[in-house]
Amino acid sequence: MSAMDWPALVTLGVLALGFATAWLVGRARVKYGIKAPATTGHEMFERAYRVQMNTLENTVLFLPALWLAAHYVGALAATVLGGVWLAGRVWYAIAYMANPKKRGAGFTLAYIAWGLMMIGAAWGVLNSLAGK
Amino acid sequence: MSAMDWPALVTLGVLALGFATAWLVGRARVKYGIKAPATTGHEMFERAYRVQMNTLENTVLFLPALWLAAHYVGALAATVLGGVWLAGRVWYAIAYMANPKKRGAGFTLAYIAWGLMMIGAAWGVLNSLAGK
Amino acid sequence: MSAMDWPALVTLGVLALGFATAWLVGRARVKYGIKAPATTGHEMFERAYRVQMNTLENTVLFLPALWLAAHYVGALAATVLGGVWLAGRVWYAIAYMANPKKRGAGFTLAYIAWGLMMIGAAWGVLNSLAGK
Numbered sequence: 001m002s003a004m005d006w007p008a009l010v011t012l013g014v015l016a017l018g019f020a021t022a023w024l025v026g027r028a029r030v031k032y033g034i035k036a037p038a039t040t041g042h043e044m045f046e047r048a049y050r051v052q053m054n055t056l057e058n059t060v061l062f063l064p065a066l067w068l069a070a071h072y073v074g075a076l077a078a079t080v081l082g083g084v085w086l087a088g089r090v091w092y093a094i095a096y097m098a099n100p101k102k103r104g105a106g107f108t109l110a111y112i113a114w115g116l117m118m119i120g121a122a123w124g125v126l127n128s129l130a131g132k
Numbered sequence: 133m134s135a136m137d138w139p140a141l142v143t144l145g146v147l148a149l150g151f152a153t154a155w156l157v158g159r160a161r162v163k164y165g166i167k168a169p170a171t172t173g174h175e176m177f178e179r180a181y182r183v184q185m186n187t188l189e190n191t192v193l194f195l196p197a198l199w200l201a202a203h204y205v206g207a208l209a210a211t212v213l214g215g216v217w218l219a220g221r222v223w224y225a226i227a228y229m230a231n232p233k234k235r236g237a238g239f240t241l242a243y244i245a246w247g248l249m250m251i252g253a254a255w256g257v258l259n260s261l262a263g264k
Numbered sequence: 265m266s267a268m269d270w271p272a273l274v275t276l277g278v279l280a281l282g283f284a285t286a287w288l289v290g291r292a293r294v295k296y297g298i299k300a301p302a303t304t305g306h307e308m309f310e311r312a313y314r315v316q317m318n319t320l321e322n323t324v325l326f327l328p329a330l331w332l333a334a335h336y337v338g339a340l341a342a343t344v345l346g347g348v349w350l351a352g353r354v355w356y357a358i359a360y361m362a363n364p365k366k367r368g369a370g371f372t373l374a375y376i377a378w379g380l381m382m383i384g385a386a387w388g389v390l391n392s393l394a395g396k
Contacts, residue, residue, distance in 0.1 A: 260300075
């Protein structure tokens with residue numbers, strides 16, 4: 001066992017969420033008859049598509065922050081914050097599909113966890129550069 | 133030489149594919165007179181744009197899976213599966229541009245390779261956490 | 265201190281830029297009354313959205329190239345090229361918001377830096393595989 005197994009596990013969970021949001025778009029494409037390459041035409045398809053894209057863009061910001069936090073702060077802190085992020089993003093996806101106006105809480109929770117990872121990683125990088 | 137040179141080479145190939153799909157969008161933007169920031173207006177532009185976005189979202193899911201599989205399963209297995217994924221994604225891009233209805237085969241091939249990497253990585257992480 | 269602190273710092277800067285472009289989209293959504301899940305409806309919202317998506321897709325191509333260049337070429341070279349890329353992308357974002365026709369210079373600067381990182385990383389990988 002290595003402490004880095006834990007952020008690796010979080011990463012796999014995040015990739016599985018990304019796959020799930022892509023799968024929902026594919027299902028909505030069939031269900032609502034949105035033929036590729038269109039990405040508009042039915043409210044429910046557009047919700048699924050926005051959930052996927054927003055999850056994607058946040059995943060791109062999340063994964064490097066997770067691993068930098070794991071390296072510079074510690075695997076445990078990164079795993080806890082990463083788990084909170086993942087929970088917030090699952091909450092966001094479910095809430096958005098039900099009602100786009102309800103997407104705020106999970107979204108905000110995930111961003112708080114991300115912000116803490118970023119602050120921790122920046123602190124660690126700057127301290128390391130300063131030779132401490 | 134390090135065994136990890138091989139997944140590094142696959143990674144460079146995937147980045148080159150991402151660049152190629154972005155380049156096709158830029159070319160279609162000029163060719164069909166789609167002025168930024170619009171992303172609709174001509175079927176062929178929209179195909180190129182969807183190919184780029186779908187390649188992008190799959191790359192985000194692919195690269196971490198590739199490297200986790202390389203670490204937890206082995207560089208050789210990850211490289212073979214990563215090569216299959218890359219071939220499937222090139223096939224997808226070419227087929228989609230010709231006819232969006234033909235995009236399924238390459239897409240599915242890449243997802244199978246991705247799924248095997250995910251299963252291998254998850255197995256490796258869980259075994260490591262279990263102390264095996 | 266580790267030489268890899270520098271590409272880590274560049275990575276944090278790139279993540280901060282990604283956050284800033286997402287924040288501009290959220291602000292434009294409120295300011296121009298674009299209700300989710302729509303992504304069209306006002307020129308200024310669409311500019312912010314395109315800046316975000318273009319930054320995102322380029323970040324996905326950039327971060328692996330940065331770290332492969334840091335590993336195979338050296339942390340200093342990767343950091344300099346990564347800093348140029350980041351400056352080019354900030355320039356692109358500001359110019360695009362002011363006038364989409366002016367987006368070319370920063371975009372091109374960033375792509376040149378990216379191309380050099382890719383060439384350096386490919387050279388390093390191939391030399392390593394060749395046993396040099």
